[in-house]
Amino acid sequence: MNHPVILAVERTQRSGGVALQRPDGDIDSVLIEGVDRRNDQLLPAIDRLLNSADISPSRIDCVGVSIGPGSFTGIRVAVVLAKMIAATSSARTIGIPSALVAAETCSQDPGVDPGTHVWVVSASKDDSCWLTRLERTDEGWSFLEPASLWHPRMQGPVAERQGILLADEFCPASLTEAASEAGWARFQSRLDPIACLHIAIDRFNHGDCVQPDALAPLYPREPEAVRLWKGRESSG
Template sequence: MNVLAVESSGMVAAVALAREGKLVGEYYLDHERTHSQHLMPLIDQLLYGVGIKLSDIDVFAASKGPGSFTGLRIGIATVKGLAQAVDKPVLGVATLDGLAYNLISREGLICPIMDARREQVYTSIYRSKGDLQRLDDYMAIPVVELIQKLKTYDEPVMFNGDGVAVYWDIIKAELGDKALMAPINLLTQRASSIACIALERFKSGDAQNYTELLPFYLRKSQAEQKFAKKG
C-alpha cells in the first residue's frame, strides 16, 4: 500500500512516500522559488528514487490547511490532478495535525503554532501518549489568548510550527520553563507526517474522490475580508 503525500501549506515544499507503516522517502525544500515550480519535480524525483510509477500509488494525500492560501491551492490542485490521472482516491490532512504528528514520539502536551499575521496564530492543543489526541478546536486566535489557554495546563508544552520563530519571546516570557521548543528538524511541516496520518486513515477505510478534496482555511483571505467589509 503506497501513499504519496504533498505538504505546501507554508514556506516548505515537501513530498513523501509511506508504505505499510514505514517512511520510504521524503524530499523537503525551503527555498524562495514557488511551490508550483517545486512540487512536480520533487514528486518525479521521489518516484524515480524508489522505483515506482504514479499508477502504483494507492492514495494521494495533501496537507489541506490552515496555511498559505496560495500554497494550499497549489498543493491540493497537484494532488487532485495526479489522482484524477490514475483514478485513485485522495485524503486531506489538517496541517496542524501533521505538525503535531512530528512530535508523536514525545509524551505530553504539543502545541503547533502557525503565524496567521496580525499577532494571531493558527493552532490547536494535543496530547501524545504514543498516539495523538486533539484537546481543542482548530483555532485562529491571538497568541496572547492561546497563552492564557495553556496556562490552565499545569505541565510543560512543546511548540513547533513557523509561529515559534515569530512569537517565542512572548511565549517564553509568559510560560517560562513550561514552554519547550521542538528540535529544529521537527519545527516545520513535514510531508512524511501527512503521509503517515493518511496511511493510517486509509487502512481504516477512509478516502475521498478527488473532487471532494478542498482547502481548510479557518478564516477568509485578506481580499475576501476587504470585500465583505465593502459589501
C-alpha cells in the same frame, strides 16, 4: 506483502517536500527548499520520486496532503495537484491538518521530548494565531478540542499539563509568555514530508479518506490575496 502506494505532499511552508511509500514498504522522499514563483517545484519533485521508485502515477493508491494553515499558494497548488492525481489514477485522498504534521515531526526528533501535550501555533497575525491543542496517546495524535483562532483575551496553555509549544518566529508574544509561565518549552515548528506520510499511512489503514472533491485547504481567515482582490473589486 504489497503495501499501498501512498504519496504525501507537504507544502505549507517555504521548505517542504514529498514522500512516497513503495509497494515493498520502503519510504523515499524529496525535499523542496524555498519558493520559486516562476517555476513549479512540486510536480518535478513528484516525478523524480516516482521515477526513482519505478512507479507510474496510475499505481498511486492514495495522496495525503498537508492542508494548512500555511502558505496560501503552496497549499492551494498541493490540493489541486492531489485532485489531478486522483482523477487520473482513481487514488483516494486524505486531508491532513498541518498541526498534526508539526507534532509528528517533533516526535521524530531525538533531541526533543514532546511529552503528551502539544500546542501548535500557525497563521499568526498581529496578536492572534490559529492554535491547535493535541494529545499523544497509544493510538497516535488526537485533538483535545477543535482548533480555533487564539487571541490574548483567551486562556493560554493550562499550567497543570506539561507539554511544549511549537511555533515560528511570528507567534504572538502574549502566547509565548503564557506558555513560559506555565513551564512549557517552545520549539521551532517544522513540517517534514515523511511525518506527513506516516500520518497518511495510518489514516489510510483506518479508512479515513475523503472524496477528492471534498479535499480543501484549511484557511483560518480569509486569505490576504482574496481580501485585497475583493477590495479592488469593490473600489472599482
